[in-house]
Amino acid sequence: MEKKEKVIIGLCAIATIIAGILHFAHANEVLGFAVTAVALALLAMVVGDGTEQLGRRLGPGATGILQSGLGNLPELFVAIFALRAGLDTVVQYALVGSILGNSVLVFGFAIFLGGLKNGTQHFKSEPPRMIVTLMLLAFAALIFPTLTKELHTPAEPYLNQLDVIVAFILLAIFGASIYFSIKGDSAIAPQEEQMHSEHQQWSLKMTIIVLAGAGVGAALVSDWFVEALQPAMKTLGISEAFAGLVIVAIAGNAIENLVGIQLAWRNQADYAVSVIMNSSLQIALGLFPILVLLSFFLGGAVLTFVLSPLLVAALALAVLVSAFIVYDGESIWLEGLALIGLYCIIAVSFWWG
């Protein structure tokens, strides 16, 4: 284990403990919320590292499954606790916000910083395009319940059934995409070996201990995070929409994509784009439909694909714009700056929830 990794795990443990103390001491809600958010982001990073280590022992095929399964664990925990607390709006916005955070903000920073350091960057290989094409298809399927609700009144009483059908179709494509990755034709998954060649390998025992610890930590902290969310929103005067779209999304998902920005900085633009876009794709094909189906059994709020129309519009622009940039095959820092600007405009629009 490298020194940097040890530091992160240490910080993660400390943040988790402080979050726990603040939680049980019923301390100031904003402080408690901020600390749990930081702890959650760190735990997401550690779970990601642990999953990758485990994957390297089991081969590239297994890595895909593991990352799809374990990698989104923290987001899954937060969403489940939030749904049980009746915060389905927050969960919806957080899921779409994770996609926006990756496809616009993180992608923007990757292009901006990578371009400043390395000049015009090229991503010529096929994987980024495949991922973006699948993202477009997933997006088209995902927004259909909203379109149906807004534009086709006779179908309104059947939206729940449409949600279930869309969820099963998305999960079928998700399953097929995992099968596709395993079959060795690694066309859509970024090649892990090259990406992380510099990382030292952990011992198996260490890997399992870290993963188990981070998993339990994520479950606990997710609970505290959701509990702290509501009073913090009230105190800070933040709408549910903005809290989900920006804060929960960034804490739960986007931070772990710092690795994508790092790769762009090191001029590995192909891998950077694959990692960032794949993260969006997993949410659209996997996490969102699983939560929609799960929500029927959680006893809390029911999660639906029927989104706010503005959210669908923001998602459409994000998916389109990132698809064009990936299809271009070249990027300059100016495009990254424009993406960051676009993210700010989207975030501001939802500030007035």
Place this chain on the structure above:
Amino acid sequence: MEKKEKVIIGLCAIATIIAGILHFAHANEVLGFAVTAVALALLAMVVGDGTEQLGRRLGPGATGILQSGLGNLPELFVAIFALRAGLDTVVQYALVGSILGNSVLVFGFAIFLGGLKNGTQHFKSEPPRMIVTLMLLAFAALIFPTLTKELHTPAEPYLNQLDVIVAFILLAIFGASIYFSIKGDSAIAPQEEQMHSEHQQWSLKMTIIVLAGAGVGAALVSDWFVEALQPAMKTLGISEAFAGLVIVAIAGNAIENLVGIQLAWRNQADYAVSVIMNSSLQIALGLFPILVLLSFFLGGAVLTFVLSPLLVAALALAVLVSAFIVYDGESIWLEGLALIGLYCIIAVSFWWG
């Protein structure tokens, strides 16, 4: 004439005769409807084969005109009878449904099956992109009356005039595209010679007999099909929207595009994409505007470009997604599967008409 072709023509004749018997015997409406639908699909195939045979005698330029003119004959007959029966909603949905059927369902199957058999498929040559670009332009023109109706109230009383203007502009582009194909620069038309090199040539007499027979058959069966449609919809509880979008569209148009799937299966991805997308383009540039203009003189319902908003949204997603896949230049079976999934979601949304 090959054995396979003889079998199809024989089946076609038998289906037409059975459809006639059921029609005049006033048999069970659902059975009668199903048989006429099958007969119609087979007639569409035979008309397609006959047109191609005639075209080969007259050179590649003439083939383009013939296919544009005769190839869509069955759809044209069905649409005319349906408009005279006041079923303009069915016709609208069937026209858009044909485009969706080609650009999403048939294209999806072509990519899916072609990819399973041949691995990653490439369509690098220019024709597919040209066709898709023209489809985008046709789509933009086509949806403008709907956009104007929904978003620009002052223009509402003038929508009929806008329809006529849009129809003339689309037909002008259609005429120019035929001229473009004839002029020998076969950039947008798939090269017939290579596509059908294995087919045996029919005698001219045989070609004309088959075409004439199939034409008359198509006219008769179209009439019976439309007459059987309304009681069948009532008995089966199917909405006009779904009947047009899925059933009429697939019976009248999509089946003949099995040839596109066949081409993909034989790893001729370029031709496959050209055939499938060209079929969508001909509906958008030719069949739809001709029917809009014709409908003023048929004495039945007037056909308009003003569509249901959800239909426009579905069309937008279909055109965009297929454009991106064609622009990518590579396809994997996973994308085909996702396209099929998307088609199912679209079809289901309109089930609740």
Place this chain on the structure above:
Amino acid sequence: MEKKEKVIIGLCAIATIIAGILHFAHANEVLGFAVTAVALALLAMVVGDGTEQLGRRLGPGATGILQSGLGNLPELFVAIFALRAGLDTVVQYALVGSILGNSVLVFGFAIFLGGLKNGTQHFKSEPPRMIVTLMLLAFAALIFPTLTKELHTPAEPYLNQLDVIVAFILLAIFGASIYFSIKGDSAIAPQEEQMHSEHQQWSLKMTIIVLAGAGVGAALVSDWFVEALQPAMKTLGISEAFAGLVIVAIAGNAIENLVGIQLAWRNQADYAVSVIMNSSLQIALGLFPILVLLSFFLGGAVLTFVLSPLLVAALALAVLVSAFIVYDGESIWLEGLALIGLYCIIAVSFWWG
């Protein structure tokens, strides 16, 4: 100075003088309006030529700044006078109409005529794609206030604030794009040297005299043009929407892009696309946000990014379609014809304002 340029400057001076006479004689409003429109278009051309001449003395970096600053001077003057006259609708439509005029009409003519003369045209180099990608990003930012107003009611009272934020973000990207061009990495700006290699250089004195004269002329004529606009609209029965979208836009902006059509005709497709699209981009990133901010201080109508929904739809289609054509890298005259047809449909839709 070439003979052709002398003729244009002469015509320009004559048109300006006649416009002035008609203005002060309170002559027939339609005649006066037509003459001022012609004078304005000619002045826009002369300002463009003068700016380019000045730029050639100061180096390629400075040219970018000059063109961004001086090149849009006539449009800026017209917009300022129109806003002070309370014609904010006209200004909005004229700004979007300039983008549509460039990206659809002028681009269409460039492809159509260039294709007729030179066959299939290729634009393989990177600059056109960069410009189109930035245009997509600018478009996404630009339409967010409209989307927010139409789709997200809680934010309605804050639309003015959103306008200001969007304006500042667009201008920041505009500034960055100028910096990008100056830094010598001329990736997004068309290379002026090659474009105008055949033009003779003017003397510095001549350049300054022409520029100053044309600037003063533009300021005067803009004033007369706006004053003549309202009575002319009434007499001709033209809506504010159509007047802005088509007449003001073409007089103020699109004519100067004849140079783009010329370049396509000479088979310099890459430069043609860059010039035409760059002109759209400067309006979206520069002129529009500057006018939104300026309008708070002009004491007339306040300009907002909140557009008519149909205008946003037209803009979306224009940006998407032109992006796909540029990404394709090849064009045929048929696509140009279809673009011209699309422009006609858009213009007709707004005729019934």
